[in-house]
Amino acid sequence: xxxxxxxLKISGLHAFYGESHVLHGMxxxxxxxECVTLLGRNGAGRTTTLxxxxxxxxxxxxxxxxxxxxxxxxxxxxITRLGIGYCPEERGIYSSLSCEENLLxxxxxxxxxxxxxxxxxxxxxxxxxxHSQGTRLSGGEQQMLAMARVLRTGAQLLLLDEISEGLAPVxxxxxxQIILHLKEKGFTILLVEQNxxxxxxLADRMYVVEHGQVAAEIHQHELEEKRGFLQEVLGV
Amino acid sequence: xxxxxxxxxxxLMGQLVLGLVNGSFYAMLSLGLAVIFGMLNxxxxxxxxxxxxxxxxxxMGLTYWGIGYWWALILVPLAVGxxxxxxxxxxxxxxxxxxxxxxxxxxxxxxxxxxxVFRYYYGASGLPYSIPEELTGAIxxxxxxxxxxxxxxVVVSLVVCLATWFVIEKTKLGAYLRAATENPxxxxxxxxxxxxxxxxxxxxxxxxxxxxxxxxxxxxxxxPLMGSNLIIxxxxxxxxxxxxxxxxxxLTGLSLGVxxxxxxxxxxxxxxxxxFVVMVIVLMIRPAGLFGKEx
Numbered sequence: 150x151x152x153x154x155x156x157l158k159i160s161g162l163h164a165f166y167g168e169s170h171v172l173h174g175m176x177x178x179x180x181x182x183e184c185v186t187l188l189g190r191n192g193a194g195r196t197t198t199l200x201x202x203x204x205x206x207x208x209x210x211x212x213x214x215x216x217x218x219x220x221x222x223x224x225x226x227x228i229t230r231l232g233i234g235y236c237p238e239e240r241g242i243y244s245s246l247s248c249e250e251n252l253l254x255x256x257x258x259x260x261x262x263x264x265x266x267x268x269x270x271x272x273x274x275x276x277x278x279x280h281s282q283g284t285r286l287s288g289g290e291q292q293m294l295a296m297a298r299v300l301r302t303g304a305q306l307l308l309l310d311e312i313s314e315g316l317a318p319v320x321x322x323x324x325x326q327i328i329l330h331l332k333e334k335g336f337t338i339l340l341v342e343q344n345x346x347x348x349x350x351l352a353d354r355m356y357v358v359e360h361g362q363v364a365a366e367i368h369q370h371e372l373e374e375k376r377g378f379l380q381e382v383l384g385v
Numbered sequence: 386x387x388x389x390x391x392x393x394x395x396x397l398m399g400q401l402v403l404g405l406v407n408g409s410f411y412a413m414l415s416l417g418l419a420v421i422f423g424m425l426n427x428x429x430x431x432x433x434x435x436x437x438x439x440x441x442x443x444x445m446g447l448t449y450w451g452i453g454y455w456w457a458l459i460l461v462p463l464a465v466g467x468x469x470x471x472x473x474x475x476x477x478x479x480x481x482x483x484x485x486x487x488x489x490x491x492x493x494x495x496x497x498x499x500x501x502v503f504r505y506y507y508g509a510s511g512l513p514y515s516i517p518e519e520l521t522g523a524i525x526x527x528x529x530x531x532x533x534x535x536x537x538x539v540v541v542s543l544v545v546c547l548a549t550w551f552v553i554e555k556t557k558l559g560a561y562l563r564a565a566t567e568n569p570x571x572x573x574x575x576x577x578x579x580x581x582x583x584x585x586x587x588x589x590x591x592x593x594x595x596x597x598x599x600x601x602x603x604x605x606x607x608x609p610l611m612g613s614n615l616i617i618x619x620x621x622x623x624x625x626x627x628x629x630x631x632x633x634x635x636l637t638g639l640s641l642g643v644x645x646x647x648x649x650x651x652x653x654x655x656x657x658x659x660x661f662v663v664m665v666i667v668l669m670i671r672p673a674g675l676f677g678k679e680x
Contacts (some may be wrong), residue, residue: 229576240569245563253557254564255575302576354456 162211164201175363182289184338186348195341232259238310245282251283262303265378282305289320398529400646408642412618415634417590422513423566424586427488433616434496435591439598454517465586465595473587494567503609511606546635
């Protein structure tokens with residue numbers, strides 16, 4: 150069986166939180182090895198899109214395939230085991246676990262994950278603070294930890310939500326380097342970002358999300374000519 | 386004879402040991418309640434009924450099938466755990482998204498039903514269960530005679546409680562448990578089968594109560610009321626220790642047993658209420674309990 154180039158395909162996705170209807174027919178494709186960014190204002194439905202992939206929203210309809218497999222009716226932990234790494238917007242560091250326990254928590258979901266040594270080489274701060282309580286780490290360290298946590302599992306598709314939010318420029322630069330490095334290694338990445346400057350150079354393609362739908366798709370080479378449009382839509 | 390504050394040391398030590406035995410049951414039961422509350426968000430009022438069922442299963446095993454005490458120690462907790470898993474799968478799992486009150490009412494109703502069934506068949510007067518031969522008699526410690534069975538209860542309960550603490554705080558499985566208690570959705574999003582863990586946690590929690598029941602059978606009479614008599618005190622212990630703290634439940638359970646025992650020596654009239662007096666005082670000073678974290 151040949152592997153589909155569409156690693157993640159979302160078609161006609163509607164998602165709800167209780168009674169409120171958040172996604173209104175999302176259509177998104179992320180190809181193997183690509184880095185795709187979802188741009189848009191707060192509340193446009195970008196975070197909800199990532200959460201809907203993992204079944205963390207309420208009711209959802211439509212279709213989501215991961216590596217060719219339909220996951221719309223699947224239990225959350227089974228979807229993850231298809232090879233997904235999730236870095237939530239609120240970082241999701243556990244206060245009842247130490248830094249290293251946080252790092253070792255997610256079970257393996259694929260082969261070829263980084264070893265603990267490789268991760269500590271990439272994030273030396275985490276090695277220093279391995280025995281500290283997870284939530285005692287600084288904001289930057291917690292973000293590094295949230296990233297590192299999904300790299301260990303062998304996940305091939307990374308869903309990264311606002312990873313640059315609230316971080317010092319030095320750390321944001323460091324994160325950008327890490328994303329580039331991951332792209333070279335062949336990871337498939339779906340990035341939700343508010344920080345256009347951070348996301349623009351990393352992404353092969355971008356989707357502009359508005360009112361729970363895709364309003365536009367922009368390729369890397371179209372960035373210059375569509376700058377005016379983006380400024381208007383995003384207010385950047 | 387030696388005396389302390391006008392009390393013979395023999396009587397004092399006797400009550401101290403009895404207090405420790407009671408405290409062992411408080412510790413085991415409140416530990417199970419704390420683990421269940423953390424993971425399922427359910428105040429398990431059926432816990433006393435599970436403890437009582439444990440004692441009855443031991444008695445039934447011996448009376449009907451000739452299964453002795455030692456086998457009962459292993460088989461009964463398993464059986465009670467299975468009953469718990471059936472309850473979790475068929476009833477409790479629909480309540481996790483709702484207010485605590487629903488879980489409390491459902492488990493309270495279950496407790497009444499289970500108690501009612503045993504009362505209907507076995508009456509309320511209590512059935513005898515003899516101490517296994519190996520554990521009869523007492524050890525002479527010089528200053529007192531220590532009944533072997535009481536020592537056994539305290540030791541078993543301590544070992545079980547500390548092993549549970551160790552697994553939860555120091556192992557990988559425990560890390561999953563702590564993570565799932567703190568943020569179940571995210572933990573499941575990392576690929577951990579949280580619904581399965583929830584089910585097994587309830588099974589384990591009530592199995593602890595069942596084990597308590599087996600240990601209690603030779604110490605007290607096996608009676609349908611033994612659970613509801615105990616559970617109110619155990620809830621007070623949980624409130625004093627702080628909901629959701631493992632070590633807190635163990636230490637609070639044991640020490641309140643001792644406090645109760647000592648009250649019996651010094652002012653016997655207050656021995657049934659002293660735990661609740663302590664509860665009131667703790668709630669006034671630390672509303673989240675001695676080991677609980679304020680939210």
